[in-house]
Amino acid sequence: MPDQTASPQLSRRGLLGASTAVAAGPLMAAAPVVAPATPPVDPRRPVDVALTVNGQQHHLAIDVRTTLLDAVRTHIGLTGSKKGCDHGQCGACTMLVDGKATLSCLSLAAMVRGPVTTIEGIAGTDGTLHPMQQAFIDQDAFQCGYCTPGQIVSAVACVQGGHAASDAAIREYMSGNLCRCAAYPHIVAAINQAKDGMGRA
Amino acid sequence: MRPFNLDHAATLPAALAAARPVAGARVPPTAAPAQFIAGGTQMLDLMKLDTMQPATLVDINALSAAHGRIEAKSDGLHLGALVRMSEAEAHPDILRDYPVIAQTLQMAASPQIRNMASLGGNVLQRTRCCYFRDPGWAQCNKREPGSGCAALDGVNRKHAVLGVSDQCIAAYSGDFAQALVALGAEVQTAGPNGVRTIAFEKLHTASDNPHTETVLAPGELITGFRVPSGPWTRRSAYVKIRDRESYAYGLATAAVALDIQGGVVREARIGLGAVSYRPWRSHEAEAALRGKPLTEDTANATARAAFAGAKPRQDNAYLIDLGRRTLARALLQASRLEA
Numbered sequence: 001m002p003d004q005t006a007s008p009q010l011s012r013r014g015l016l017g018a019s020t021a022v023a024a025g026p027l028m029a030a031a032p033v034v035a036p037a038t039p040p041v042d043p044r045r046p047v048d049v050a051l052t053v054n055g056q057q058h059h060l061a062i063d064v065r066t067t068l069l070d071a072v073r074t075h076i077g078l079t080g081s082k083k084g085c086d087h088g089q090c091g092a093c094t095m096l097v098d099g100k101a102t103l104s105c106l107s108l109a110a111m112v113r114g115p116v117t118t119i120e121g122i123a124g125t126d127g128t129l130h131p132m133q134q135a136f137i138d139q140d141a142f143q144c145g146y147c148t149p150g151q152i153v154s155a156v157a158c159v160q161g162g163h164a165a166s167d168a169a170i171r172e173y174m175s176g177n178l179c180r181c182a183a184y185p186h187i188v189a190a191i192n193q194a195k196d197g198m199g200r201a
Numbered sequence: 202m203r204p205f206n207l208d209h210a211a212t213l214p215a216a217l218a219a220a221r222p223v224a225g226a227r228v229p230p231t232a233a234p235a236q237f238i239a240g241g242t243q244m245l246d247l248m249k250l251d252t253m254q255p256a257t258l259v260d261i262n263a264l265s266a267a268h269g270r271i272e273a274k275s276d277g278l279h280l281g282a283l284v285r286m287s288e289a290e291a292h293p294d295i296l297r298d299y300p301v302i303a304q305t306l307q308m309a310a311s312p313q314i315r316n317m318a319s320l321g322g323n324v325l326q327r328t329r330c331c332y333f334r335d336p337g338w339a340q341c342n343k344r345e346p347g348s349g350c351a352a353l354d355g356v357n358r359k360h361a362v363l364g365v366s367d368q369c370i371a372a373y374s375g376d377f378a379q380a381l382v383a384l385g386a387e388v389q390t391a392g393p394n395g396v397r398t399i400a401f402e403k404l405h406t407a408s409d410n411p412h413t414e415t416v417l418a419p420g421e422l423i424t425g426f427r428v429p430s431g432p433w434t435r436r437s438a439y440v441k442i443r444d445r446e447s448y449a450y451g452l453a454t455a456a457v458a459l460d461i462q463g464g465v466v467r468e469a470r471i472g473l474g475a476v477s478y479r480p481w482r483s484h485e486a487e488a489a490l491r492g493k494p495l496t497e498d499t500a501n502a503t504a505r506a507a508f509a510g511a512k513p514r515q516d517n518a519y520l521i522d523l524g525r526r527t528l529a530r531a532l533l534q535a536s537r538l539e540a
Binding site for chain 1: 202204205206207209238240241242245246249250256258260262287310311312313314316317447448
């Protein structure tokens with residue numbers, strides 16, 4: 001077994017590559033199942049994870065079980081994204097991964113490959129609020145505010161993906177973000193306001 | 202969550218090698234120590250609940266290049282297993298020629314989940330039965346074979362009435378699978394014993410052995426689907442009735458496709474879900490409609506045939522009537538479409 005200290009992922013991949021040739025024979029020949037070729041590694045060892053969050057690179061050595069949400073909040077220290085249900089039901093943890101609205105609580109940090117944008121990365125680098133953030137303030141689109149980071153990230157994806165043509169389309173696209181304060185009508189109003197400033201419907 | 206090893210497989214052979222089952226082990230694929238993970242929307246949810254306890258996760262997302270394409274060909278629609286739900290729901294060929302497929306995807310889950318979830322993982326989604334999901338319940342034949350079924354005399358308002366047994370009444374809540382079962386799709390797999398093609402209707406197994414949910418072997422991976430073309434695919438529709446209008450599982454759902462010539466139904470394809478234990482193709486209902494004009498009366502008669510074998514428990518008898526109305530509505534809706 002090769003030394004896995006330097007980079008467990010790369011070494012692991014190397015092992016799999018080596019076992020490929022072994023697998024090719026039995027794969028096609030209906031052979032009886034055989035024991036795994038790779039000895040198990042200790043699953044409690046930290047894994048190296050490289051994340052690009054809001055344009056900044058981070059290299060972490062973390063428990064493989066760490067979700068993208070926990071990596072960003074606890075290890076990188078960006079606590080704007082919120083943990084609501086932690087089961088993909090509420091949308092409070094929504095981030096953009098590769099530009100797509102994604103549930104960070106159901107993503108393993110070690111599996112994330114694309115660039116990540118959190119609520120902290122939505123505003124301009126000079127601190128100017130994004131049109132969607134301004135619209136949420138103007139339209140009073142929150143009460144307690146706990147779901148708001150996820151709402152705004154989803155709302156940006158809603159407009160960028162062309163899902164904001166009508167109130168009904170907005171409501172449907174935003175259905176994965178729950179608001180226990182029921183600010184929904186104001187959230188729809190905010191998205192309608194911001195979509196003009198963002199340049200497309 | 203329990204500790205696990207995470208393997209990043211760069212190729213299909215590497216993925217199969219990493220998930221290769223241990224010799225002599227006899228477990229259903231859902232209990233195999235190595236599990237494939239793509240979007241992870243269900244796997245991580247069930248691992249957090251301790252309902253699934255894999256020792257190894259094999260990340261197959263790098264296989265997208267080879268198994269992540271949508272191709273409309275003369276023999277039908279080819280869907281790679283790693284196509285994301287949100288890609289397929291907006292694909293122009295699917296929207297035009299297979300509207301029932303697009304609709305099942307559009308009405309499923311939330312946009313975030315559809316951005317993440319793969320088609321291959323979607324059809325393997327497990328039941329929402331609360332007695333299954335929560336390991337705090339001692340009785341669940343799906344989790345613990347022979348332990349019993351807490352749902353039989355529990356709160357079973359959302360449990361199945363078709364294809365159930367005294368072992369399990371859990372409902373299959375997926376949407377996309379109903380389009381596949383109705384349209385007679387095929388599943389392509391690769392596993393420790395080679396590659397094979399399975400009729401989608403045969404993928405999910407019956408409720409008399411609830412611990413085993415599919416015919417897949419441990420370590421066998423769905424690589425894609427083929428949906429055969431036919432004169433019924435364009436005139437197709439999905440109706441989903443649920444407790445709230447969006448982001449909810451169905452209570453009663455119907456996927457239908459119709460070939461109507463000269464005012465007469467030559468071929469009807471009917472898939473049901475939520476009311477059934479597995480993706481349910483109703484051959485009885487299809488036979489009841491064949492050769493007849495599609496009217497409100499024949500639609501209702503077809504729906505009665507679909508639910509003739511229904512077996513309700515104390516809280517879910519309403520699903521029989523709701524299911525019939527849902528199917529009748531889907532048939533009438535599809536009949537008004539252009540072929």
